[in-house]
Amino acid sequence: MATLAVELRNINKYFPLVVANDDVTFLVQKGEIHALVGENGAGKSTLVNILYGLLRPDSGTIAVNGQPAEFASPGDAIDHGIGMVHQHFMLIPPLTVAENVVLGREPTKFGFIDINLANKTVRDLSEKYGLKVDPKAKVETLSVGIEQRIEIIKVLYRGAEILILDEPTAVLVPQEVDELFEILRSLKDQGKTIIFITHKLQEVMAISDRVTVMRRGKVVDTVATDETSRQEIATMMVGRQVLFRVERKDAQPGEEVLRIEDLHALDNKQLPALRGISFSVREREILGIAGVEGNGQTELVEVLTGLRKAEKGMVKLDGLVVTNFNARSVKEKGIGHIPEDRHRRGLILDYTVAQNSVLGIHYRIPYVKRRGLDVINFGPIKKKAERLIQEFDIRPPDQKNLAGNLSGGNQQKVIVAREFDQDPKCLVAAQPTRGIDVGSIEFIHERLLQARDAGKAVLLISADLEEILSISDRIAVIYEGKIVGIMNPDEASEASLGLMMTGAY
Ligand SMILES: Nc1ncnc2c1ncn2[C@@H]1O[C@H](COP(=O)(O)OP(=O)(O)OP(=O)(O)O)[C@@H](O)[C@H]1O
Ligand SMILES: [Mg+2]
Known part of the structure; x- marks a missing residue:
């Protein structure tokens, strides 16, 4: 029997408006690439954030390599060999690759940062896993694909045996996706365990050993990738046939x-x-x-x-x-505009869904009582938001919810709904x-x-x-x-x- 690297059992996580994880049991074998898929808002990020110590579950247990564990912070998860490769990179552009990698855990010599050792460590990790990164390059000169590799090295440098990647390919071009997959295979070959979240089912088919499907906070099933199909996974995800065309x-x-x-x-x-x-x-x-x-x-x-x-x-x-x-x-x-960068141009995360639904047109009637007079008319804004939530199936269906509390896909739906609605x-x-x-x-x-x-x-x-x-x-x-x-x-x-x-x- 394969040993389990990660055991999340009977996990519950409640937010004020939704049950994000509803009695979730998620088991990951050591050395496998395990894909985690599901509709927007299904609870995938919540689950991996619990595993990484960013969120505390309301109930349920965690075990790593067979040992019960409790994480109060990511630091605890890192100590258990768990690493998360962030989607929004947290690198400092004017520093070099190696300086970024060792940041916070610098090797020292006589009280000074040992930059030669840092460079060598990064070069060794890069060679071992085929990451092809130059430790001395300045981050500001590098592409998104390379930045992601630096995040991977950072996680490896901190001793990760279990790597979590939450939608890593969303920011990559096709060529970079192929390169990332080569890196993931080489990590797997050297015994690492990988949890991989994606919406692209061809990626699930291409890279994963097993796949777990979530829907509305629950696990639908965990299946071996070579015993399923893209169509079957899609049907499990949304509870109906998906045409793809x-x-x-x-x-x-x-x-x-x-x-x-x-x-x-x-x-x-x-x-x-x-x-x-x-x-x-x-x-x-x-x-x-x-x-x-x-x-x-x-x-x-x-x-x-x-x-x-x-x-x-x-x-x-x-x-x-x-x-x-x-x-x-x-x-x-x-001209209506659905922007590519939803956080920078599309939404204000600490505004409500209702406020975001009139962003850019908030000065127009009926959202103000008289044009040029910025007295906001809340009634029409609320009504419009409620209509858009219905029409675009934005979940949870609450116009007072903050945009920042929505799952990534639901944030995108708020923008799409607003722009379509402006005719x-x-x-x-x-x-x-x-x-x-x-x-x-x-x-x-x-x-x-x-x-x-x-x-x-x-x-x-x-x-x-x-x-x-x-x-x-x-x-x-x-x-x-x-x-x-x-x-x-x-x-x-x-x-x-x-x-x-x-x-x-
Ligand atoms: N900090 C929070 N406060 C309130 N609700 C939250 C918070 N974080 C997540 N949620 C809610 O929990 C549910 C699950 O969200 P989660 O981000 O885990 O979904 P997801 O499966 O990762 O979706 P996506 O594919 O869109 O990224 C959603 O309904 C979301 O609105
Ligand atoms: Mg998510």
């Missing part, structure tokens, strides 16, 4: 709504990010922009939504030139389903198609090729700040798009 009619595009001509813009480092972009989106059409992240998508969205200055070129909305209008004016003219002429949707469960992805895709059929122009920016292929009417590929091709979805495949996206066409 939306039914859709062909587009009937009408007048041009958004026109972009020869757009140029700089990135945060003042280097060219957009180098002459031109395209248009018509009403009743979804134009998908495919590309590896970092090829100008972020800057494009920011220019379109008034958050970044165009150096050159033109943006036209419904015949009106709106180049370099500020964010509020652009919104007034009819924009043109909707700019950047990574609209990132962190969203399969059932809700289906729902958001249906809503995007409905918006299209209701006459809107939709610009979809996504790193997810499956998403691009399944709902776009035309696909533009962006590479190094230029559009390198525009095609119909029936002429495109994941393989051909993938090649174009890397500049090989």
Whole structure:
């Protein structure tokens, strides 16, 4: 019989509005990669946060390697060989990789930090697990994928035998996902135990040995990955069949709504990010922009939504030139925006769901009694929030809940609901389903198609090729700040798009 590295038994965790973990028993074998999946708000993060000592369970027991354990803080969990790789990286940019890794636990020599030893330790760990990280590089120069590896090294440096990764691939491009999986395999080969949370079921199939499915706070089942399928896991997750492909009619595009001509813009480092972009989106059409992240998508969205200055070129909305209008004016003219970074641009976490549901339009009637007079009208805001909660199945269904208390996927739903509801002429949707469960992805895709059929122009920016292929009417590929091709979805495949996206066409 395989030995158990982690035993969480009969765990209950109550929050004021929900039972986040309802008699959960979660058993992880030593040396396996164990995937944990479930709908948004199912209780996955809560469960692993309990294991890492970030949350205390209301009842239930924890054992590590057969020994009962109790964690009052992450420090206790670390002492038991448990490590968590955070999704929002907590690295200090001006420091080097090695300085970040040893931070708080620096090796010393005669009372001074022994930086040579720190460098060597990081180099050894990096080589042992195939992490390919240079200990002396400054963190600020590194990509997200490398930052994540540094978080992994940090956890290993603190002696972790059991690694928890909560949606590690949400921030990675496909190439980086493959590299992460190689690292996870090599960690497993050397005896480490891995708990891996994801919404992408193909990742579950590709990397895990076993998978546990949660729904509404409970464990549905734990199964061996090679004895199940993506379809079966999805059905366990949401309690019904999931199609993975939306039914859709062909587009009937009408007048041009958004026109972009020869757009140029700089990135945060003042280097060219957009180098002459031109395209248009018509009403009743979804134009998908495919590309590896970092090829100008972020800057494009920011220019379109008034958050970044165009150096050159033109943006036209419904015949009106709106180049370099500020964010509020652009919104007034009819551009809706689902931002890619929900924490920075999409929500205010310590505001309620109701307040967030009018963010950016709070100054309009009926949310104020008279325009220009900022007396807030709470009644209509509450009513609107309640309607959106219903329509978009935001859980828990309470408009007074703080956005920061929602699960990641439900936070995303609040943003999506708000932006759809403003009835924009043109909707700019950047990574609209990132962190969203399969059932809700289906729902958001249906809503995007409905918006299209209701006459809107939709610009979809996504790193997810499956998403691009399944709902776009035309696909533009962006590479190094230029559009390198525009095609119909029936002429495109994941393989051909993938090649174009890397500049090989
Ligand atoms: N600090 C908190 N205060 C109140 N409620 C909370 C808190 N943290 C989580 N919850 C609630 O507990 C439930 C489970 O949340 P959890 O974050 O564990 O879900 P999840 O499965 O990780 O979802 P996702 O896939 O969206 O990340 C949700 O209903 C959430 O709103
Ligand atoms: Mg979560």
